Amino acid sequence: MIRYVLRRLLQLIPVFFGTTFLIYTLVWAVPGDPFSGKCGQQACPQAYIDLMTEKFHLDDNLIVQYFKYLGSLFTGDWGETFNGNSVGELIANSYPITLRLAIIAVIIEAVIGLSAGVLTGLRGRGFLDNLVLVSTTFLISLPVFVTAIVLQIVLGTEFGLIDASVSDDPGIGELIVPGIALGSLSMAYIARLTRTSIAENRHADYIRTAIAKGQPNSRVIGVHLLRNSVIPVLTFLGTDLGALMGGAIVTEGVFNINGLGGLIFRGIQNRESATVVGVVVLLVLVYLLMSLIVDLLYAVLDPRIRYD
Amino acid sequence: MRGSTRFRAAAAVTTLSLLLLTACGGGSSSGSSGEADPNGTFTVYGTEPQNTLIPTNTNELGGSKAVDPMFAELVGFKGENAEPFNQMAESITTTDSKVYDIKIKHGWKFHDGTEVKAKNFVDAWNYGAYAPNGQINSTFFENIEGYADVHPEDENAKPAADKMSGLVVKNDYEFQVTLSAPFSVFGIKIGYTAFAPLPDAFFKDPKAFAQHPIGNGPMKFVSRTPNADIKLTRFDGYQGQDKVKFKDLDIKIYSSQETAYQDLLSNKLDFIETLPPSALAGSKYKTDLKDNLVTGHLLGISTIAIPYYVPGYDNLDLRKAISLAIDRAQITKTVMNDTYVPADGYVSQGIPGYRPGVCKFCKFDPAQAKMYFQKSGFKGKLTIASNADGGRKEPLVAACNSIKKTLGVACDFVPATDFGQWRSIVVGHKLTGMGRADWSADYPSIEDFLNPIFRTGASSNDSVYSNPQVDAKLAEADGTADKDAAVKLYQQAEDMIAQDLPSIPVWDEKGVAAKSDHAKTAGLDFRRRADLSTVEVTK
Numbered sequence: 001m002i003r004y005v006l007r008r009l010l011q012l013i014p015v016f017f018g019t020t021f022l023i024y025t026l027v028w029a030v031p032g033d034p035f036s037g038k039c040g041q042q043a044c045p046q047a048y049i050d051l052m053t054e055k056f057h058l059d060d061n062l063i064v065q066y067f068k069y070l071g072s073l074f075t076g077d078w079g080e081t082f083n084g085n086s087v088g089e090l091i092a093n094s095y096p097i098t099l100r101l102a103i104i105a106v107i108i109e110a111v112i113g114l115s116a117g118v119l120t121g122l123r124g125r126g127f128l129d130n131l132v133l134v135s136t137t138f139l140i141s142l143p144v145f146v147t148a149i150v151l152q153i154v155l156g157t158e159f160g161l162i163d164a165s166v167s168d169d170p171g172i173g174e175l176i177v178p179g180i181a182l183g184s185l186s187m188a189y190i191a192r193l194t195r196t197s198i199a200e201n202r203h204a205d206y207i208r209t210a211i212a213k214g215q216p217n218s219r220v221i222g223v224h225l226l227r228n229s230v231i232p233v234l235t236f237l238g239t240d241l242g243a244l245m246g247g248a249i250v251t252e253g254v255f256n257i258n259g260l261g262g263l264i265f266r267g268i269q270n271r272e273s274a275t276v277v278g279v280v281v282l283l284v285l286v287y288l289l290m291s292l293i294v295d296l297l298y299a300v301l302d303p304r305i306r307y308d
Numbered sequence: 309m310r311g312s313t314r315f316r317a318a319a320a321v322t323t324l325s326l327l328l329l330t331a332c333g334g335g336s337s338s339g340s341s342g343e344a345d346p347n348g349t350f351t352v353y354g355t356e357p358q359n360t361l362i363p364t365n366t367n368e369l370g371g372s373k374a375v376d377p378m379f380a381e382l383v384g385f386k387g388e389n390a391e392p393f394n395q396m397a398e399s400i401t402t403t404d405s406k407v408y409d410i411k412i413k414h415g416w417k418f419h420d421g422t423e424v425k426a427k428n429f430v431d432a433w434n435y436g437a438y439a440p441n442g443q444i445n446s447t448f449f450e451n452i453e454g455y456a457d458v459h460p461e462d463e464n465a466k467p468a469a470d471k472m473s474g475l476v477v478k479n480d481y482e483f484q485v486t487l488s489a490p491f492s493v494f495g496i497k498i499g500y501t502a503f504a505p506l507p508d509a510f511f512k513d514p515k516a517f518a519q520h521p522i523g524n525g526p527m528k529f530v531s532r533t534p535n536a537d538i539k540l541t542r543f544d545g546y547q548g549q550d551k552v553k554f555k556d557l558d559i560k561i562y563s564s565q566e567t568a569y570q571d572l573l574s575n576k577l578d579f580i581e582t583l584p585p586s587a588l589a590g591s592k593y594k595t596d597l598k599d600n601l602v603t604g605h606l607l608g609i610s611t612i613a614i615p616y617y618v619p620g621y622d623n624l625d626l627r628k629a630i631s632l633a634i635d636r637a638q639i640t641k642t643v644m645n646d647t648y649v650p651a652d653g654y655v656s657q658g659i660p661g662y663r664p665g666v667c668k669f670c671k672f673d674p675a676q677a678k679m680y681f682q683k684s685g686f687k688g689k690l691t692i693a694s695n696a697d698g699g700r701k702e703p704l705v706a707a708c709n710s711i712k713k714t715l716g717v718a719c720d721f722v723p724a725t726d727f728g729q730w731r732s733i734v735v736g737h738k739l740t741g742m743g744r745a746d747w748s749a750d751y752p753s754i755e756d757f758l759n760p761i762f763r764t765g766a767s768s769n770d771s772v773y774s775n776p777q778v779d780a781k782l783a784e785a786d787g788t789a790d791k792d793a794a795v796k797l798y799q800q801a802e803d804m805i806a807q808d809l810p811s812i813p814v815w816d817e818k819g820v821a822a823k824s825d826h827a828k829t830a831g832l833d834f835r836r837r838a839d840l841s842t843v844e845v846t847k
Contacts, residue, residue, distance in 0.1 A: 036735065037728035038358060039444055040367055041747060042760070042768050043735050046463045051442030083371075084360045084518055085534045093533065149566075157570050164570035165562070168536040256567045258536045265563050266356060266535060271728060 008295065012288050019284045020277075024066045027273045027280075034058070034271060038082070052082065056274070069277070079274040087278040090263055095282070098252070098259030101175050102244040105183030108176075110237060113187040114230075117194025121229075122202065122221070132195070136188035148181040148254040165256035175257075182251040186240050190233055197229040204228075231301055238294030242287035344828055347555045348845035352838050353568045353580040354559035356535055360518035363504035364436030364443040367750075369581075369836060373559055374538045376501055377840055378419075378523035380548050382410060382429070383499035387550075387831050387839030389658065390607060390752035392496050395548055396424065396505070396524070398481070400498075405490035405789040411482045417545050418507040419528040426483040428505035430475045434458070435511070436502055439467050445502035447767060448750075453488045490787035492794040493755040500751045526552050526840065535561055550841040557840070569822070578827040578845065579838045583647075583820055585699050591645045597822050604819040604832030604839075605658045608748035609651055609757065611811040612692060612707065615739050615771035625684035627809040630742075631669040632677035633714035634707050640815050643706045647820045651813035654757055654802050658834075661754035661795040667806045667813050674714045681715045689718040691741030695730035696723035704744060707814065734770045745770065745811050752834060754798045758782060762805050773810035 035044045035052065052058075057065045072079065078088035116136075120129045139147075155177060156164035166174045201207065202225065210220045248261030256262070260279050267275035357371030366375045384395035394400065398411040416424040435441055437449035439459040449455055453474030458467045474486040487494060497503075505524060510517045521529050526548060527540040540557040560577060562568040565584040571577040573596060587593040593601065614621050614630070621627075636650035649657070653666030690711060692704050701723060708719040722741065724730040733739060747768070749756040760766050763782055764774040778801050785797035821838070823830040828846050831839035 033728075033732050036732035037726070037730070042367075042447075043731075045442075045444065045446045047439040047446055047459065048442045048444050050463060051440075081534075082359070083357050084515075090534055094535070152567070152570060157573055160574060163576055164574055165567050165576065168533060253563050254567060256562050256564065256571075258533075262563055263535060269563070270356065270358065 005296065008292050012292070015288060016284065020070070020281050021066055023280045023284070024069060024277055025062055027277050028065065029062060030273075034273070055080075073281070078278045081272050081275055082270075087274050090275065091260070091278060091282060094259045094263050097170065097257060098245055098248055098261060100170075100172070101179055101182065101248055101252070101257065101259060102241055104172065104175050104179035105186070105244050106237060106241055108179050109183040109187035109190050109240070113190030114194055114233065116191040117233075118198055118221075118226070120191070121195040121198025124199070129195075132191055136191050139184050139188040142184070144181060144185060145250045145254060147184050148178070148251050151177055151181050152254060168258055170257065178251050178255045178257060181254075182244060182248055186236070186244070190236060193233050193236060194229065197232055198225065201225055201229050227301060231298065234297060234301070235294055238290050238297070239287070242283065242290040245283055245286055342828070343847055344553065344844040345847040346553060348826075348847065349556040349558055350554045350827065350830075350838075350840075350843050350845050351558045351560055351576075351578045353565075353572075353577060354538065354561045356561050357538075359444055361521045361529075361532075362443075362510075362514070362518055363501045363506070364432065364441075364445045366501060367444050370561075372501055372835070373837055374532075374540065375504075375521070375523075376525070376835075376837065377527040377540060377552075377557065378521055378525045378529060379501065379504035380416075380523075380525045380546075380550075381499050381501070381504050382412070383496060384548065384550060385499055385752055385834070387833045387842055390834040391660075392499055392752065393549075395499075395550075400495045402495070402789060405492045405494070405787055406487050408485040408487070408494060409478075409482070410485060413547070414481060416524055416547055418509075418522050418524045419543055420507060420509055420522045422507055422509075424505050424507075424524050425480045426477050427480075428507060429503075430477050430483055431511060432504065432506035433475060434471050435506065437472055438470050448497070448500060448502045451487045451489070451491050451494060451497075453486045455488065489783075490789070492786055492788050492791065493751075493753045496753045497751050497756075526550055527557055530556075535563075537561055552840050552843065554843055554845045572822055572824055575824045575826050578824045579821065579830055579843075581819075581821045581832060581836050581838065583822060588645045588647060588699070593645075593820070593822070600823050600825065602821040602823050602830055602832050604821065604836075605656075605834065606748065606817045606819040606836055607656045607659065607752055607834045608746065608817050609654065609656050609813060610648070610744070610746045610815045610817065611651070611654075611813050612704075612742050613745035613771040613811040614742050614809070615737070616774075616810070617737055617772055618739060618741060620686060620688065621741070623684050623686060624809065625680045626686045627812065628669045629677045629679075629681035629684055629686075629715060630690070630711055631667070631809060631812040632671070632673045632680065633711045634812070634814060635672045635710045635714075636670070636814060637672065639703055639706045639710065643703050644815065646818075648703075648815040648817050651816040654762075654805055654811075654813060655754050656749065656757065657816055659749075659752055659754055659757070661799055663799065666799075666802055667809075669806075669809065670813055672710075677714050681717070686717070689720065691720050691722050692743065693722040693724065693730075693733070693739055693741060694744035695725070695727045696721075697726055700744060703815070737770075737772070743771075748836075754795060754802070755785070758798060758801055758805070759786070762801075762810065771810055773808070775804065775808060778804050778808075 035049050038044055057068050080086055116132050120132045152164055155161045162177050207224055210224045245260060249265050252259050252261035253265040264276055264279050354373055355370035358368050359365045359371055361375055363375055363379050366372050380396050382397040383392050385392055396412050398413050400408060400410050402408045412426060418424060433449055436443045437446050437455055437458050446459055452472050454472035457469040458472055460467055476484045478484055507522050509522055526543060526546045528543040530539040530541050532538045538559040542552055542555050568577055568580050569584050569587055572580050583593050614627055616622050640648045640650055652664055652670045655662045692708050694700050694704050705721045708721050712719045724733060759782055760768045762773055762778060764779050781801040785794045788794040788797060819832050821832040826845055828844040829842055831842040833839040
C-alpha cells in the first residue's frame with residue numbers, strides 16, 4: 001500500500017510539469033499584442049509597454065519564460081497581475097470561498113443524488129422512477145449558466161427570496177442557491193449512476209445470500225448493497241470536487257462570487273494571463289490530489305482491490 | 309402506498325430547504341423615507357482597475373472611478389455641463405498661451421495631513437512624464453517644454469534629464485509652466501486626472517502608495533480587496549466646492565453587468581452608469597427603472613472611419629454617398645433604444661463650440677446618396693469592421709443595412725473578437741474597409757475632438773488623414789491666447805474636416821444610467837461616472 005502511494009506521488013511530477021507547460025504555452029502564446037486595447041482609444045505609450053515587457057519577461061522565448069515562471073513559483077511567488085496585485089494573494093483570498101461553494105455543491109449532489117438514486121434503484125419502475133428520470137433529463141439538458149441565471153432572476157429579482165449577487169465573504173446561507181446551480185448537473189448524473197449500480201447489484205449472488213441468511217433488510221441495503229454500489233459514484237464525486245472548483249467559473253460569474261472561478265472569469269475577460277495560469281496550475285494540483293485520494297479510498301471500501 | 313409516502317417526505321424536505329433559503333437570503337431593500345442621510349453609504353458598480361491606483365497611471369473607467377474622487381486637480385469640471393472652474397488653482401494666467409503662471413490656493417491638505425504645495429504638482433508631473441516610470445498617461449505632458457528630454461521618442465534612448473525644464477517652482481504656492489509651443493487649451497487640459505498633485509509620501513515609496521493612495525480630493529482611501537471592492541470615505545478637511553453629501557463610497561466590483569443590474573433593481577446597488585444589453589432590448593429599462601433612470605450627456609462621438617490607406621476608399625463622392633445613406637434617426641431610435649442621438653458634426657453636443665449641422669452630409673437623403681454613389685464609380689463590396697462585443701455590433705449592422713438598401717451595394721459587418729484584437733487591427737493599419745472609430749474626450753474642449761484625431765500624425769489619427777490646411781488652422785487655434793477666438797478657429801478647422809469627411813459622424817451617446825431607490829438623487833457626469841457631488845442617499 002505504501003509503495004503504491006509513493007508510486008502515485010512520483011507519477012504526479014511529470015503530470016504536473018506537462019500540464020503546467022501546456023497551460024502556460026496556451027495562455028501566453030495566444031497571438032496578438034497583450035497591450036492592445038489596454039490604453040483605450042489611444043495607443044499605449046512605448047515606455048509603458050517596455051516596462052511591462054520587461055516585468056513579464058515577454059522578450060524571452062516561451063521555454064525560458066516558462067522556466068522563469070516555474071522558478072518563481074517554487075519560491076512561492078505566483079507572479080503579479082498587470083495592475084500590480086499579487087496573484088498569490090488573490091488566490092489566497094478566493095480559494096476558501098470556492099472551496100465552501102464546491103463542498104456545498106458536493107453535499108447537495110451527494111445527498112439529493114444518492115437518495116434519489118437509492119430510492120429509484122431499489123423500487124424499480126414506478127411513479128418515482130419516472131419522476132427522477134424526467135427531472136434528471138431536464139437538469140442534464142440545461143447548461144449551468146441557464147440554471148444559474150434562471151435561479152437568480154426567479155428567486156432573486158422576481159420573488160426577492162435571495163440576493164442577486166453574493167457578498168464579498170459569503171456565508172453558507174448565501175451560497176446554497178449558487179451551490180444548487182453548480183451541483184445540479186452532477187446531481188443528475190449521480191442519481192442515475194447510483195440507480196443503475198443499485199439496480200444491478202440488487203440481484204447479485206451475495207445479496208441473495210445475505211437475505212437468505214436472514215439478515216435484516218436495513219443491513220442488507222446499508223452495508224452489503226450500498227458499499228459495493230457506491231464505488232463508481234465515489235469516483236465520480238471525487239473527481240467532481242476538482243471539476244467543481246473549475247466549473248464554478250460560470251456560476252461564480254453569474255452570482256458575482258469572489259472565488260477562484262470568478263478570478264479565472266475576470267482573468268480571461270481582462271487577458272490577465274498571470275492570473276489564469278496561476279489559478280489553473282492550482283486546479284491541476286487539486287485535481288491530481290483528488291484522484292489520488294479516490295484511488296486510495298477504493299481499497300478502504302473494497303478489500304478485494306489490492307494494489308501490490 | 310409506501311412510495312408516495314417517501315415522495316411526500318422528499319417534497320417536505322424541498323419545502324423546508326426553500327423556507328431556509330428565505331430565511332438566509334434577501335431582505336436588504338431599504339425604505340426610502342425621503343430623508344437624506346449625511347452618514348449614508350453610496351454603492352456604485354465598478355470593474356477591476358487595469359493599472360495601479362495612481363493618477364498618472366489610470367485612464368480607464370474602472371480605475372478612474374476610484375482615483376478621481378481621491379484627487380482634486382487645479383481645474384475642476386462642473387458635473388451638469390462640464391464647465392471648467394478653478395478648483396485648486398487660485399489663478400491661471402498667461403499672455404501668450406506659452407508661459408502659464410499658476411497660483412494655488414492656501415491651506416489645502418492631503419489626506420495624510422501634509423499641505424498641498426506647488427512642488428507637489430511639479431514633482432507629480434515630472435514623475436508622470438519620465439519614461440522609465442512607464443506611466444500610461446505620460447503623453448499628456450508632451451506640451452511641456454523639456455518633455456523630449458525626459459521621454460525621448462526613440463525607445464532605446466536614455467532620457468537626458470529626469471525633470472522637465474518647463475516646470476519651475478516659484479514659491480510654495482506658485483509655479484510656472486512653459487510649453488514647447490503655444491497651446492490655448494492647456495488651462496482646461498490640466499483638469500484631467502493625470503495632472504493631480506502627489507504628496508511627498510508617494511515619492512518615498514511609490515509601490516506602497518499604490519496599495520494605499522493618499523490624495524487631496526473629497527474622498528479618501530479606506531481599503532481595497534482585489535476583485536471585490538474599493539472603499540472610500542469622506543475627507544472632512546476637503547475645501548473644494550464638490551464636497552460629497554454622504555459618508556462612504558463603496559465601489560463594488562462585478563464580473564457581469566447583468567448581475568449588477570439585478571442588484572440595482574433589488575436596491576443592493578445604488579448606481580450603475582451603463583445598462584446591460586438585456587435591459588436595453590426593447591427599451592425594457594424604461595419600465596424597469598421609471599424614476600430611477602438617470603440620463604446625462606457624455607463627451608463622446610461615434611463615427612465610422614474610412615481609412616485613407618484602403619484602396620478605392622479615398623474617394624470623396626463615395627464618402628458622401630455612404631454618409632447620406634445612413635438613416636441615423638431610425639437606428640438611434642429602434643436599434644439603440646434612444647440611448648444615442650444622431651450626430652451631425654465632429655464635436656459632441658454640449659461642448660462649448662458645438663454647432664448643429666456642421667456635417668452637411670450627415671442627414672439621411674437617399675436620392676442625393678444615390679447620385680453621389682453613381683458619380684463615385686465605386687465597384688465592389690463595402691465593409692464595416694468593429695469589435696462585436698458590448699453592443700457594438702448591432703448599430704453597425706443596421707448602418708450597413710441602411711447603406712445596402714439605399715445604394716444597392718453589398719455591405720457586410722466584419723467582427724473582431726474583442727476590443728484588444730480590434731485595437732491591434734486599427735493601430736496596425738490592417739483595416740480592409742470602414743471601421744468603427746469612437747472617441748470620448750478626456751477633458752471638455754472642442755480641441756480634444758480635433759487635435760488627437762485629425763492632425764497629421766496625431767496619436768489617434770488611425771485612418772492617416774492629412775490635410776495641411778487643417779494642420780495649420782489647428783496650430784493657429786492652439787496658439788491663440790484668447791479663448792473665444794481660439795474656439796472660432798477650431799470651428800473653422802472642423803468645417804474643413806467636414807468637407808473632407810475622413811470619418812462619418814453617426815451618433816452621439818446620451819449616457820443612460822440607473823440609480824436605486826436608496827439614492828435620493830444622483831447625476832451622471834460627462835465622463836460616464838456618478839457625479840458624486842450631486843448624490844444624496846436616504847436612510
